[in-house]
Amino acid sequence: MKPISLDVVQIKNVFNSLKSTTVKALSKRESLLKEYQELQLRVSRFSHIEQQLKNIQDKLDRESTSPKSQIGLWEWDLATNASTWNDLLIAQYGAEKSKVGTNFYSFWMDSIYPADKKEVMANQNKILNLEIDSVEQEYRIIRANDKSIRYVKTLTIGEKDSNGQVIRLVGSSVDISETKKADEKINALKLFYESILNNMPNKILIFNAASELIYYNESMLASQPFWEKYMFQSLYDIVVAEVENQVIVEHLISHIRQAVKTRTTVKFNETLVLGSKPTELLNNILPFYTAGVLEYIIVSGVDITELNLAQLDLVKKNHELVKVNSELDNFVYRVSHDLRAPLLSIKGLISLINFADINPTTTEYIKLIESSATRMDNSIQDILEYSRNSRLEVKLERINIKELVHEIFNDIKFSTHTQIELEYQTDGADTIITDKFRMSTLLKNMSGNAIKYKSDLPESFIKFHLSHKGKTISMRIIDNGIGISKASLPRVFDMFYRGSSASVGTGLGLYICKEIMQRLNGKIKLKSKPGLGSEFEILLPVNKLSS
Amino acid sequence: MKYILIDDDPIINLVHKRILQKVADAAPIETFISGVKALEYFKTTAPIPQIVFLDINMPEMNGFEFLDQLIKDKNIKKEGLSIYILTSSLNNKDREKAKHYPILKGYLGKPLNVAAVESLKGTFSAPIG
Numbered sequence: 001m002k003p004i005s006l007d008v009v010q011i012k013n014v015f016n017s018l019k020s021t022t023v024k025a026l027s028k029r030e031s032l033l034k035e036y037q038e039l040q041l042r043v044s045r046f047s048h049i050e051q052q053l054k055n056i057q058d059k060l061d062r063e064s065t066s067p068k069s070q071i072g073l074w075e076w077d078l079a080t081n082a083s084t085w086n087d088l089l090i091a092q093y094g095a096e097k098s099k100v101g102t103n104f105y106s107f108w109m110d111s112i113y114p115a116d117k118k119e120v121m122a123n124q125n126k127i128l129n130l131e132i133d134s135v136e137q138e139y140r141i142i143r144a145n146d147k148s149i150r151y152v153k154t155l156t157i158g159e160k161d162s163n164g165q166v167i168r169l170v171g172s173s174v175d176i177s178e179t180k181k182a183d184e185k186i187n188a189l190k191l192f193y194e195s196i197l198n199n200m201p202n203k204i205l206i207f208n209a210a211s212e213l214i215y216y217n218e219s220m221l222a223s224q225p226f227w228e229k230y231m232f233q234s235l236y237d238i239v240v241a242e243v244e245n246q247v248i249v250e251h252l253i254s255h256i257r258q259a260v261k262t263r264t265t266v267k268f269n270e271t272l273v274l275g276s277k278p279t280e281l282l283n284n285i286l287p288f289y290t291a292g293v294l295e296y297i298i299v300s301g302v303d304i305t306e307l308n309l310a311q312l313d314l315v316k317k318n319h320e321l322v323k324v325n326s327e328l329d330n331f332v333y334r335v336s337h338d339l340r341a342p343l344l345s346i347k348g349l350i351s352l353i354n355f356a357d358i359n360p361t362t363t364e365y366i367k368l369i370e371s372s373a374t375r376m377d378n379s380i381q382d383i384l385e386y387s388r389n390s391r392l393e394v395k396l397e398r399i400n401i402k403e404l405v406h407e408i409f410n411d412i413k414f415s416t417h418t419q420i421e422l423e424y425q426t427d428g429a430d431t432i433i434t435d436k437f438r439m440s441t442l443l444k445n446m447s448g449n450a451i452k453y454k455s456d457l458p459e460s461f462i463k464f465h466l467s468h469k470g471k472t473i474s475m476r477i478i479d480n481g482i483g484i485s486k487a488s489l490p491r492v493f494d495m496f497y498r499g500s501s502a503s504v505g506t507g508l509g510l511y512i513c514k515e516i517m518q519r520l521n522g523k524i525k526l527k528s529k530p531g532l533g534s535e536f537e538i539l540l541p542v543n544k545l546s547s
Numbered sequence: 548m549k550y551i552l553i554d555d556d557p558i559i560n561l562v563h564k565r566i567l568q569k570v571a572d573a574a575p576i577e578t579f580i581s582g583v584k585a586l587e588y589f590k591t592t593a594p595i596p597q598i599v600f601l602d603i604n605m606p607e608m609n610g611f612e613f614l615d616q617l618i619k620d621k622n623i624k625k626e627g628l629s630i631y632i633l634t635s636s637l638n639n640k641d642r643e644k645a646k647h648y649p650i651l652k653g654y655l656g657k658p659l660n661v662a663a664v665e666s667l668k669g670t671f672s673a674p675i676g
Contacts, residue, residue: 333638337604340635341556341657348562348658384637414663415656437639 072173076105079167092152092175094143113140113149127158128166134158138176151180203281203301209294211235211256223272223279223303224248248272256297259285270301280305325391336384343380346373375504382508385441389516394435396543401439401475402430405464408444418451419460426466432473433543438516443477445509446536450479452504455531468542475538484528492526549595552578553585553613554602554633563600563633563659570664581605582613589617594624598667600633600659603641610634614648631655631667 072089076082085104090097093111100107112120116139123135134157140149153176159168197204198218205227206215212234216227226245230238235256239249251270259266266285271278281301288296350370355363402424409422450462457480465476484492488499493514496507517524521541528534550567554560560578567576579585582605603610610632617623632645635657645654655663 333636334604337636337638340637341559344635344657345556345558345562348559348566351658351660352562352565381637 070174073171074104074173075168075170077168089173092150092173093141094145094148099144107144111141111144113142116140124156124169127156127169130158130164130166132158138180150175150177152176201302203303205299207235207256207297207299209296211297213238214296220301252299255283255285256287256299259287259297260294263287263289269304278305279303280308328391329388332384332387336380339380340377343373343377346370347377371504375506378504379506379508382506382512386508386512386515389438389441389512389519392437394438394519396433396545397436398431398433398545399436399439400431401464401466402426404436404440405443405447408440408447409462412444412447412451416451418454419458420451420454421459421461423461423463424466425464428466428468430466432466432540433545434540435520438520442513442516442538445513446477449505449509450477450481450534453479453481453483453534455480455482455533471542473540473542475540477536477538478533479535480533483530483532483534484526485530489526489528493524548572548574549597550574550576551585551588551597551599552576553582553599553605553610554578555580555605556602559657566659566661567664569661570668572668582608582610582616586613586616586620586623589623590620594627596627597629599628599630600655601630603632603634603636611644611648614650618650625650633657633659 070088070092072086072092074083074085074089083102083104087097090100090104093108095107109117120137120139123132123137126132127135134155136153136155138151138153141152142148143150152173154171154173156169156171158166159170161167197215200217201219202217203220203223204215204217205213205220208214212232213227213230214232216231221228224245226242230241233241235249235253239246239253242249248270251268255266255268264287268283268285270281270283272281273279280303282304283299283301286298286300287294288298347370350366350373353366355366358366405424406422412418413420447462454460459480461480463476463478465474465478467474467476484499488497491497492499493510495511497511498505498507514524517538523539525537525539526534527537552560552563552567554563557578557580560580564576564578567574577588579588582601586608601610601613605613608616614630617625628650629652630650631652632641632654634641634655642654645651653667
């Protein structure tokens with residue numbers, strides 16, 4: 001038997017180091033426990049050490065700042081069935097000394113979480129049966145006071161006599177619930193992020209600062225299974241080993257170098273032949289720095305094969321659409337031109353007739369032929385305008401309304417030989433930004449109506465008032481024509497609506513105006529009184545030219 | 548001075564011829580039913596002041612192709628020519644395209660009428676004469 005004094009000196013040394021150690025921090029508590037466990041192992045070989053142990057216990061009890069972070073100690077003498085335990089152990093189990101009484105053993109048994117009890121008992125029996133000398137284990141207990149479940153980490157040592165028989169069990173116990181909870185949280189978080197990474201369509205590889213592969217997700221393995229062989233290996237070793245996919249790895253290395261050199265995200269496209277079909281990948285390399293130091297290189301790839309195909313398809317379809325639209329445009333013009341040409345010949349021929357030579361009835365018939373031809377020509381023009389408005393894209397440009405109004409007015413006045421005055425006013429600029437074709441069609445229809453439905457009064461007029469009202473442009477077109485009856489007013493914007501059979505129009509003019517305003521995001525308002533005239537107000541948004 | 552009508556439709560040519568005859572200047576009128584024939588004419592004619600009415604939509608050679616050929620041909624003296632588009636086209640593209648031909652004096656819609664011709668005549672200049 002070795003002299004006890006030596007061990008007592010050791011105990012003192014350890015104790016001194018224990019004393020100087022704060023026991024608040026989790027990690028420190030662990031190291032404390034470890035040191036103490038070493039100590040326990042050493043002292044367990046001697047039977048009369050209780051006093052020293054008690055001293056340590058007392059000191060520890062007194063030192064305690066938080067009961068939870070302390071080591072509970074106990075021992076059980078097999079011969080006498082006497083057991084001792086420190087206050088910390090009782091506190092760990094949420095009990096009071098008085099209530100536990102002398103029978104700590106049965107209290108302890110009752111406190112073990114039922115599902116863990118079997119294993120704890122089995123381990124204890126192994127010591128008693130001399131199968132093992134000691135056991136370190138974790139199990140759950142149910143705390144007496146608040147019935148909460150706590151995790152404890154324990155060490156149990158069997159002390160043997162000179163015959164090798166177990167005479168005593170000594171043990172320590174630390175409440176590790178907080179560590180356990182933190183671990184569980186970290187594990188849950190880890191699982192959470194891993195499941196995100198694994199289930200996302202992106203293919204991910206992560207390398208550490210030494211270019212060693214430290215992570216790949218399932219998506220990456222599905223397309224490039226070779227990475228699985230190289231966990232924790234350096235890219236520079238992988239490039240040598242992976243002969244079959246050397247080019248892929250070489251590319252990756254050169255892009256990673258660039259990313260690290262420039263400290264920025266590098267994007268690159270890559271076409272891989274995986275299986276039989278080529279796959280287009282859009283890769284992203286992010287060098288990840290913490291406090292200016294490179295920590296990780298995150299490689300993330302997205303399969304854009306389908307996207308590219310869809311885009312190509314879209315471009316192709318759009319191209320076809322533009323072609324079809326342009327063909328249709330030409331066709332419509334061609335047809336309208338070919339329909340108009342003979343009509344214009346008819347009108348021209350009529351204009352050559354010398355009406356003095358023929359009788360009044362024939363003259364009347366010829367005038368009717370002319371008005372029918374005019375009407376047909378108007379219909380062709382209106383249908384053309386309708387077709388253009390519904391098909392063509394809105395093209396914004398800066399246009400001078402003053403010039404446009406005068407041009408249109410003079411054209412109509414010239415072709416219809418009508419006596420009518422034009423007045424144009426503006427409260428600001430003459431120019432607005434809008435679609436020229438549509439605006440000109442709209443103004444042509446409005447002016448045309450004012451002339452078609454002018455009254456027989458000698459002083460017919462048409463007034464254009466342009467005003468800029470913040471975000472809206474207002475254009476009022478006022479005439480002193482025959483006006484519109486109350487019954488017709490709500491219907492004049494309907495397709496093919498004509499006020500009376502005597503109306504010379506096609507019933508499309510105002511309908512086209514309404515459609516045009518829809519395309520230009522504008523509004524059209526109408527006030528009219530029979531015999532007094534009509535006032536149209538066009539409200540347009542202020543547009544900006546995209547440069 | 549001379550009037551030149553270029554249009555593939557003989558009826559409209561007749562109509563325009565009669566209208567021009569009503570304009571009291573008794574200038575001779577030549578009609579062509581194709582741009583090709585009109586070009587041949589210009590190549591062989593002395594450069595006198597001429598007022599040309601040109602259709603756009605014609606088979607074989609359209610109005611703009613006619614203008615391109617005319618401008619390119621160094622044998623044709625253009626100084627005396629006053630060329631007007633006379634068309635039934637409602638296509639804005641045609642109107643816009645016409646703006647790119649400085650040789651054009653105007654863009655008119657069919658059919659001509661006497662008043663229109665009279666007002667045009669006021670703007671004629673006679674560089675050679």
